[in-house]
Amino acid sequence: MKLHGYFRSSASFRVRIALNLKRLDYDAAFVHIAKGEQHAPAYCALNPQALVPMLEIGGDLLTQSLAIIEYLEETHPHPPLLPANALERARVRSLSLLIACEIHPVNNTRVLQHLKRALGQSEEQVNAWYRHWIADGLAKFEAQLQGTRGSGRFCHGDAPTMADCCLVPQVFNAQRFQCDTGAYPKTMQIFAECMRNEAFDRAQPSKQPDAE
Amino acid sequence: MKLHGYFRSSASFRVRIALNLKRLDYDAAFVHIAKGEQHAPAYCALNPQALVPMLEIGGDLLTQSLAIIEYLEETHPHPPLLPANALERARVRSLSLLIACEIHPVNNTRVLQHLKRALGQSEEQVNAWYRHWIADGLAKFEAQLQGTRGSGRFCHGDAPTMADCCLVPQVFNAQRFQCDTGAYPKTMQIFAECMRNEAFDRAQPSKQPDAE
Numbered sequence: 001m002k003l004h005g006y007f008r009s010s011a012s013f014r015v016r017i018a019l020n021l022k023r024l025d026y027d028a029a030f031v032h033i034a035k036g037e038q039h040a041p042a043y044c045a046l047n048p049q050a051l052v053p054m055l056e057i058g059g060d061l062l063t064q065s066l067a068i069i070e071y072l073e074e075t076h077p078h079p080p081l082l083p084a085n086a087l088e089r090a091r092v093r094s095l096s097l098l099i100a101c102e103i104h105p106v107n108n109t110r111v112l113q114h115l116k117r118a119l120g121q122s123e124e125q126v127n128a129w130y131r132h133w134i135a136d137g138l139a140k141f142e143a144q145l146q147g148t149r150g151s152g153r154f155c156h157g158d159a160p161t162m163a164d165c166c167l168v169p170q171v172f173n174a175q176r177f178q179c180d181t182g183a184y185p186k187t188m189q190i191f192a193e194c195m196r197n198e199a200f201d202r203a204q205p206s207k208q209p210d211a212e
Numbered sequence: 213m214k215l216h217g218y219f220r221s222s223a224s225f226r227v228r229i230a231l232n233l234k235r236l237d238y239d240a241a242f243v244h245i246a247k248g249e250q251h252a253p254a255y256c257a258l259n260p261q262a263l264v265p266m267l268e269i270g271g272d273l274l275t276q277s278l279a280i281i282e283y284l285e286e287t288h289p290h291p292p293l294l295p296a297n298a299l300e301r302a303r304v305r306s307l308s309l310l311i312a313c314e315i316h317p318v319n320n321t322r323v324l325q326h327l328k329r330a331l332g333q334s335e336e337q338v339n340a341w342y343r344h345w346i347a348d349g350l351a352k353f354e355a356q357l358q359g360t361r362g363s364g365r366f367c368h369g370d371a372p373t374m375a376d377c378c379l380v381p382q383v384f385n386a387q388r389f390q391c392d393t394g395a396y397p398k399t400m401q402i403f404a405e406c407m408r409n410e411a412f413d414r415a416q417p418s419k420q421p422d423a424e
Contacts, residue, residue, distance in 0.1 A: 044355075045359075048352060048355030048356045048358075048359040048360070049306075049310060049314075049352045049355070049356055050352065051314070051352075060299055061360075062299075062302045062306065063306045063310075063356075064305065064306040064309040064310060064313070066305065066309055066313075067302045067303075067305035067306040067308075067309055068302070070301070070302070070305055071298055071299070071301070071302040071305075074298045074301065075298050086283055086286045086287050087272055087274075087283070089282070089283070089286065090274045090279045090280070090282065090283040091279075093276065093278065093279035093282055093283075094261075094274065094275045094276040094279040096279075097276040097278055097279055097312070098261060098275075098276060100309070100313050101276070101278075101312050101313050101316070101317050102261075102263070102317060104313070105313050105314060105317035105318055106317055106318060106323060110348075111318060114344070118344070119331070119333070119337070119341075121331070125331070129331075132326070132330070136322075140260060140261045140262065140263075143256075143260030143261070144260045144261055144275075146260075147257075147260040148260070148273075
């Protein structure tokens with residue numbers, strides 16, 4: 001198994017956590033997103049989406065972090081990253097998608113670059129944009145954690161799920177952009193619990209071979 | 213079953229298609245997104261994410277369109293909206309997420325409103341933003357349809373899947389904003405095939421009771 005990723009990519013970080021939680025060994029290949037290596041013809045020939053992560057298994061190439069995690073769940077079910085019950089699975093997927101669809105896409109590298117280059121926004125304006133969507137999204141995440149049944153030491157129950165794989169990279173991003181996280185106590189308590197887990201800790205950007 | 217949605221919401225549209233494909237009857241409740249009804253305290257008490265769609269089943273409330281579709285797939289497996297094989301399921305999920313994570317979030321109502329109100333962008337600039345991300349995303353979608361094995365009359369094989377439930381609302385958005393879709397022949401061929409299917413046709417915005 002080979003994971004094509006980038007140390008700072010949240011989506012790559014999610015898959016690294018899932019692989020570690022499932023105790024799956026993998027080789028790493030590095031695609032430097034800030035330098036635009038995802039647009040290199042050799043990479044696009046493998047992944048027409050020109051995004052990371054991409055997981056290579058035998059001759060097969062899997063893309064999109066949540067699709068990769070669902071695949072790992074189906075092919076390596078232990079330990080599970082989704083509950084057994086359909087309603088609980090829906091809650092975990094909803095929390096995961098709240099991050100993957102509502103927060104992260106609006107703040108990813110190519111959107112920030114477009115704000116600068118095409119819309120002429122300053123560094124400071126781009127940072128304000130970033131913090132706006134983090135605040136909007138984490139407030140919704142906190143409200144859902146607190147307002148729906150199921151949260152425990154982790155986002156759902158007392159063991160890590162796909163939702164925690166999504167949450168931790170998003171909190172790393174919030175901290176990197178100095179967002180105030182004081183308004184999200186349950187979220188931050190779960191983040192702290194995750195970071196005491198070796199699988200999460202070892203997946204963090206600064207511990208990757210391509211970290212700068 | 214009651215679907216809380218909005219005629220023009222892409223994410224609601226995805227779930228309407230899935231419900232129709234699975235021949236599930238549902239009641240509809242309407243949340244007028246352009247008027248901000250998703251922020252009404254009574255709605256937020258049910259859905260802390262303040263988003264549509266939300267599917268009410270018995271006393272349970274499901275949120276996030278793809279989590280809802282996965283739940284419907286698990287509880288009403290026929291006809292299937294995901295293939296049986298794990299690798300093929302990963303391809304369908306990747307195509308679905310390419311739309312749900314890479315195109316749609318950057319162009320949703322609250323982002324467009326923020327561009328206008330906080331960043332002072334004109335109507336014309338906002339439309340250019342919209343078309344930019346449609347072109348970026350549909351080009352990637354077309355490349356993946358053509359560059360990975362599995363496409364048939366539909367995104368994957370010859371029957372509709374979750375990927376088609378995501379594609380069709382996105383193409384409706386592209387057409388509403390007069391995006392040129394000439395560069396995506398395979399995508400548009402599949403879109404046309406979908407629209408010949410009653411389940412897709414009946415789910416379209418203009419045919420909903422709350423359409424304006």
